[in-house]
Amino acid sequence: MGTLTPEERHFFRSDVNARDSERKQRQPQGHITEPARQVPVHERCDVLVLGGGPSGVAAAVAAARSGARVVLLERYNHLGGLSTGGLVIWIDRMTDWSGRHVIHGLAAEFMERLGRDAVAGPPREDWGSRDTAKADYWSLRTAAFHGVVTHSPTIDPEMLKGVYHQMVREAGVDLILHGWMVAPIAEEGRVKGAVFESKQGRRAILASVVVDTTGEGDLYAAAGAAFSSDIDAHDIHHCINTSWLFAGVDMRRWLDFRAHEPQAYSAFLARGRETLGSFEKPIVSWRDDVATFLGPRKSGFSALDVDEMTQVEWESRKSMAEHLAFYRAHAPGFENAWHMLMAPQIGTRHGRRLVGVKSVRRGAWDAGAVEADEVGISPSPSPKFPNISVPYGALVPEKLDGVLAAGKHISCDTNSHGFMREIPQCWLTGQAAGTAAALAADAGVLPRDVDVRRLQALLTAQGVPLRQAAAETPRAHTAEA
Structure with a gap:
């Protein structure tokens, strides 16, 4: 693997500012023992989505539209995570270097529902343009990189909050705000729900499948799934x-x-x-x-x-x-x-990354191979590379059952995390995870045993662009060597 320049690794660059404060050192203060308690069951559902950020909203809407009974738990008073409450209102590229709209499906619907007054960016006919004047104009507006105009709009965060809420309600999702997951419910290596806290106290939600969209993999880490936490110290992906x-x-x-x-x-x-x-x-x-x-x-x-x-x-x-x-x-x-x-x-930007059945890795960028279990296409960080195939196995824990991951904590290396953590990619993996979770719940199978061909057909019907891999039977549960 060759050494990448910053321009090749990331299309939007910023200074990395090293900390100049000392770490706070807390001294051990001993322990307390909590008494055993009975926790009321708040709800039972097919799919429980933990975290209402961009991946969580996409997962909840996709699962509910697929016929599942869905509960979405969110700690704040709004949906959208960093795409709204975090004021990351610059939505990174959803087009590839040719101008093709590769992150589509729910991502496109979110943008369309916002309306003209809430979105600023290049018109559709200019996506992929290499016209110098257009690229120069849009490069100052975070929508042209490497001389190519891209679909990278900036949006009104309050309007996007409203769009998220509307779509969640229309889909029939049982939305719970002001609640925070504090512990998994798991037996013999299989997650069966989660415990959450709120002003109402400690309560439980039981589910056939749980989708972890907490941002830092809080559920799967607490349930014992393996994860990586290494970072690229010279890159903003961990800042x-x-x-x-x-x-x-x-x-x-x-x-x-x-x-x-x-x-x-x-x-x-x-x-x-x-x-x-x-x-x-x-x-x-x-x-x-x-x-x-x-x-x-x-x-x-x-x-x-x-x-x-x-x-x-x-x-x-x-x-x-x-x-x-x-x-x-x-x-x-x-x-x-x-x-x-x-x-x-x-x-x-970074806390944990799942160790999954598969992984999005830098070593695969150059070849541009299509994964047999592809559930989405990500634009590459530079015109030097072809589009990047996102495999279903990157959402599936290597060993833990009953759970899928979506969002910035899926299985990937540090280079790939630089773009897989972005909002459009979170929509992509969220839609895939929600659809797969509904499919698993309906079939009564583990997420790793989902019929991937069926999953791909459902995603295609939802407007997600997918490609046909070389003839082979995709199996999410076979770990990479």
């Missing part, structure tokens, strides 16, 4: 931060400055880094008077440590105030900027 929005800006004026005054723009960036250290550039939003800041991205923190995440929240809030003062003083178009919103959800 943490809390995003924010500034309003009262003139983004057209800012982009004109960035495009036509390169020396002044470079001097501005240098001054910002010298003044603030960790410095972030704004990107466009769905409106010209709102700027999005998706950083600064902080390295060296753990998404699984409560003290670490608390520190990131403090440092991100401090950065927001410092950036506002600096931009108001020095950035064209930001003279009247004001704090609009700091994200209510922290932006954790």
